[in-house]
Amino acid sequence: MPPRLTSRRSRVASVLLGGVVAALVLAGCGGSGGGSGGSPEDVVAAAKKNLDETSGVHLTLHTDDLPDGVNGVVDAEGTGTHAPAFEGTITVTLSGQPFQVPVVAVDDKVYVQLPLTSGWQDIDPAQYGAPDPAHLFDTDAGFSSLLAETTDLEKGDTVRGGQDNKEVLTEYTGTVPGEVVTNFIPTASGDFDATYTITDDDELREATLTGVFYEDADPMTYTVTFDDYGTEKDITAP
Numbered sequence: 001m002p003p004r005l006t007s008r009r010s011r012v013a014s015v016l017l018g019g020v021v022a023a024l025v026l027a028g029c030g031g032s033g034g035g036s037g038g039s040p041e042d043v044v045a046a047a048k049k050n051l052d053e054t055s056g057v058h059l060t061l062h063t064d065d066l067p068d069g070v071n072g073v074v075d076a077e078g079t080g081t082h083a084p085a086f087e088g089t090i091t092v093t094l095s096g097q098p099f100q101v102p103v104v105a106v107d108d109k110v111y112v113q114l115p116l117t118s119g120w121q122d123i124d125p126a127q128y129g130a131p132d133p134a135h136l137f138d139t140d141a142g143f144s145s146l147l148a149e150t151t152d153l154e155k156g157d158t159v160r161g162g163q164d165n166k167e168v169l170t171e172y173t174g175t176v177p178g179e180v181v182t183n184f185i186p187t188a189s190g191d192f193d194a195t196y197t198i199t200d201d202d203e204l205r206e207a208t209l210t211g212v213f214y215e216d217a218d219p220m221t222y223t224v225t226f227d228d229y230g231t232e233k234d235i236t237a238p
Helices: 003-027 040-053 133-137 145-149
Strands: 056-062 072-081 085-094 097-106 109-112 121-123 151-161 167-176 189-199 204-212 220-227
Touching: 040 145, 040 151, 040 167, 040 189, 072 133, 085 133, 097 133, 167 204
Parallel strands: none
Antiparallel strands: 056 072, 056 220, 072 085, 085 097, 097 109, 109 121, 151 167, 167 189, 189 204, 204 220
């Protein structure tokens, strides 16, 4: 295989693994809304409990401001469960060109379909400085642990939204310490501003995280929307 092609595939694998992690981490900032009542801290504690107890969720991730020259994720979509497992696709930008990459993580293995290849490949995420995406659903050390580390929480506006404006949505803002984010995205640095939009029946509809995700790059924002709490999906190796 030509060295240049091998190098490109390795870079794509690295970026897509980081993208899956980013997607899962941000979705992990899932929330509990006005239905929980109490202080913002009480709401966030209930949010973690709600997220940890659901069988699975569907999520999407998007950014409009990936810094120029950065190889990173711009979109992601998939389902995560507490099997633990993850299945979905992400779109990464590599040398200015977008690539959509299917990903399946289950039974302690991560499978990807890299561009310019046929079939699935079993890769070791540790080689790319990232954990197994499925393990990010761990209730003690997974992405929901970010909720417990969010500081300076404040309650914001409450509005109507969702389908047919049937949902009551409340915003909560806070700060996530950089050292917590680096547990999932090694290149992250500094503190991150978090905003959680939460329904009155304890489900997150949108989460944003703003900060420096990529080394030597400007701050940027990822936005995650998710739904279908209680999803039950049998994710198997391809």
